[in-house]
Amino acid sequence: MTDANVSRVSTIEAKAQRMRADIVEMIGKAGSGHPGGSLSAADIVATLYFGVMKHDPANPKMADRDRFVLSKGHAAPVLYSALAEAGYFGREHLATLRQLGSILQGHPDSKKTPGVEVSTGSLGQGLSIANGIALGLRSDGNTTSRVYCLLGDGELQEGQVWEAAMFASHQKLDHVIAIVDNNNLQIDGTCTEVMDLGDVAEKFRAFGWNVLGADGHDVEQLLAAFATAKTAHGAPTVIVASTIKGKGVSFMEDRADWHGKAPSAEECVTAAGELACTLTEGN
Amino acid sequence: MTKRATREAFGETLVELAAEGNDVVAVEADLSKSTTTATFAKAYPDRFFNVGIAEANMIGTAAGLAVAGKTAFTGSFAVFGTGRAYDQIRNTVCYAELDVKLAPTHSGITVGPDGGTHQMIEDLALMRVLPGMRVLVPADYNAAKAALRLAAKTPGPFYVRLGRAALPQVHPDGFELELGRAYVLREGSDVTLAACGVMVAEALAAADILAEQGISAEVIDVASVKPLDEATLVASATKTGAVVTCEEHSILAGMGSAVAELLSEKAPTRMKRIGVRDVFGTSGDPAELMVYFGLSANDIVKAASELLGR
Numbered sequence: 001m002t003d004a005n006v007s008r009v010s011t012i013e014a015k016a017q018r019m020r021a022d023i024v025e026m027i028g029k030a031g032s033g034h035p036g037g038s039l040s041a042a043d044i045v046a047t048l049y050f051g052v053m054k055h056d057p058a059n060p061k062m063a064d065r066d067r068f069v070l071s072k073g074h075a076a077p078v079l080y081s082a083l084a085e086a087g088y089f090g091r092e093h094l095a096t097l098r099q100l101g102s103i104l105q106g107h108p109d110s111k112k113t114p115g116v117e118v119s120t121g122s123l124g125q126g127l128s129i130a131n132g133i134a135l136g137l138r139s140d141g142n143t144t145s146r147v148y149c150l151l152g153d154g155e156l157q158e159g160q161v162w163e164a165a166m167f168a169s170h171q172k173l174d175h176v177i178a179i180v181d182n183n184n185l186q187i188d189g190t191c192t193e194v195m196d197l198g199d200v201a202e203k204f205r206a207f208g209w210n211v212l213g214a215d216g217h218d219v220e221q222l223l224a225a226f227a228t229a230k231t232a233h234g235a236p237t238v239i240v241a242s243t244i245k246g247k248g249v250s251f252m253e254d255r256a257d258w259h260g261k262a263p264s265a266e267e268c269v270t271a272a273g274e275l276a277c278t279l280t281e282g283n
Numbered sequence: 284m285t286k287r288a289t290r291e292a293f294g295e296t297l298v299e300l301a302a303e304g305n306d307v308v309a310v311e312a313d314l315s316k317s318t319t320t321a322t323f324a325k326a327y328p329d330r331f332f333n334v335g336i337a338e339a340n341m342i343g344t345a346a347g348l349a350v351a352g353k354t355a356f357t358g359s360f361a362v363f364g365t366g367r368a369y370d371q372i373r374n375t376v377c378y379a380e381l382d383v384k385l386a387p388t389h390s391g392i393t394v395g396p397d398g399g400t401h402q403m404i405e406d407l408a409l410m411r412v413l414p415g416m417r418v419l420v421p422a423d424y425n426a427a428k429a430a431l432r433l434a435a436k437t438p439g440p441f442y443v444r445l446g447r448a449a450l451p452q453v454h455p456d457g458f459e460l461e462l463g464r465a466y467v468l469r470e471g472s473d474v475t476l477a478a479c480g481v482m483v484a485e486a487l488a489a490a491d492i493l494a495e496q497g498i499s500a501e502v503i504d505v506a507s508v509k510p511l512d513e514a515t516l517v518a519s520a521t522k523t524g525a526v527v528t529c530e531e532h533s534i535l536a537g538m539g540s541a542v543a544e545l546l547s548e549k550a551p552t553r554m555k556r557i558g559v560r561d562v563f564g565t566s567g568d569p570a571e572l573m574v575y576f577g578l579s580a581n582d583i584v585k586a587a588s589e590l591l592g593r
């Protein structure tokens with residue numbers, strides 16, 4: 001890597017780590033929420049917002065922005081932490097997560113939160129929405145904006161995802177870039193034991209997609225995959241990102257029971273300690 | 284008295300029904316811990332099928348199990364277990380009148396902080412309009428057990444509305460629910476409070492407050508929203524001449540609407556409907572949201588007083 005690339009990567013890594021600290025803190029404060037899937041996606045979302053996507057917090061509706069659809073809407077805290085970090089709204093809002101009157105709802109709400117492209121929370125619908133946005137951009141003659149869509153692996157069990165996958169390749173939506181947060185956990189256990197997805201990459205390939213792989217916690221690999229995805233021609237791209245649910249907080253990692261449970265005050269302190277350590281090591 | 288959520292009855296009652304020799308099975312969509320069908324899965328692993336996050340497939344599979352002679356219960360959350368699979372419920376389950384018993388949990392705004400996407404306040408409306416669908420809304424844990432048992436033992440489609448909020452006991456242990464029957468929990472002469480689910484306890488609390496103000500309220504648990512207990516409701520409305528319906532649901536097309544439809548034809552009566560007023564839910568603490576959406580005992584008191592012109 002060149003020096004410039006090294007510093008770009010470490011900047012994104014630091015953002016991701018700060019987002020993790022925010023995620024744990026805000027869910028702890030709220031007393032409910034989904035830490036596992038938020039931490040799982042922190043590096044992916046940080047890479048998108050701070051290394052890949054064209055967007056402007058001062059002008060959230062900028063016509064030639066890239067779009068992001070958080071199809072796995074329960075991971076709202078990862079999106080909120082990125083949006084706050086980017087400056088879409090003040091950090092003080094993070095402490096209001098899930099409270100009555102907050103701009104930060106339990107699941108992303110585009111009517112309440114600046115920077116949220118579209119409301120989500122019912123799994124399996126985001127890829128269709130991304131396709132629709134991509135069609136709209138194409139019909140408006142916008143040939144530069146990309147539409148990024150982050151899906152959970154359990155979410156892929158919804159039939160609508162595959163209806164959308166078929167449609168995206170039929171329509172040659174090469175500006176659609178899906179990312180699968182492939183942590184092999186859903187609520188009732190591992191995806192393998194609940195409802196085995198088989199070979200996700202092979203399935204997307206069979207649906208006519210370009211398929212890329214990456215370690216979902218390796219910013220350099222993610223940047224490279226997104227760079228390749230941007231060169232796609234005539235077909236949509238999916239990045240199947242290998243991830244660890246709860247990544248960064250030792251007692252949450254790879255544990256199904258941390259899907260939708262808030263850490264206690266004590267656990268928040270432990271988690272914050274772990275995350276602060278890695279942050280200084282990284283710097 | 285310990286409070287219990289209606290959802291807690293789900294897995295347990297399935298286990299009891301199976302132990303008693305009923306041919307029950309359960310189909311779940313990745314929410315077995317939240318719905319408590321995990322309890323049944325543990326006791327009867329070969330009668331439990333987890334389809335993953337795929338609610339349409341959950342209903343379709345339950346329909347097939349019913350065709351194969353089973354009494355098939357389905358889980359998931361109310362929002363996904365009805366809305367996400369509505370055509371499967373309509374065109375497969377109800378049209379063929381299959382023995383599918385929908386008992387999704389997490390109905391209403393008492394879901395709390397998950398917010399509007401997860402707070403299902405249109406399910407009674409969706410289910411009530413389907414020919415052949417019976418709709419039960421238990422007010423406490425005992426009523427939930429009874430509703431699930433009734434659904435299992437009565438042929439045809441059922442919707443049993445279960446929730447996440449811990450509720451005080453309203454009905455005695457061993458309570459049995461009759462299809463199409465409403466329960467007069469407290470007799471009164473000035474106003475009828477017709478409530479279901481979470482709102483029954485609120486209506487009882489409201490009746491206490493009203494009594495202090497010299498207003499005698501009759502409280503009816505409309506546990507069977509479809510079929511309705513026409514005789515009990517008409518008799519009470521005729522006696523009191525004023526009806527307040529109370530539901531943790533949209534005021535559109537739910538229990539209050541069902542009562543209004545009935546009374547406007549059979550015994551026109553002055554009414555007020557308590558419910559969520561045609562808006563989506565929002566994140567917040569359940570108790571806070573009850574006040575925010577105007578569903579608390581005080582709101583019922585206010586509606587009754589206004590109706591009586593006091």
Ligand SMILES: Cc1ncc(C[n+]2csc(CCOP(=O)(O)OP(=O)(O)O)c2C)c(N)n1
Nearest residue numbers: 037121122123152153154155185186187313
């Ligand atoms: C249609 C729908 N069904 C069920 C749910 C409840 N739910 C929320 S998260 C989740 C599991 C998601 O697993 P996965 O997609 O793998 O996400 P991750 O592991 O990244 O958290 C479920 C079943 C939902 N939000 N939407």
Ligand SMILES: [Mg+2]
Nearest residue numbers: 153154183185
């Ligand atoms: Mg997962």
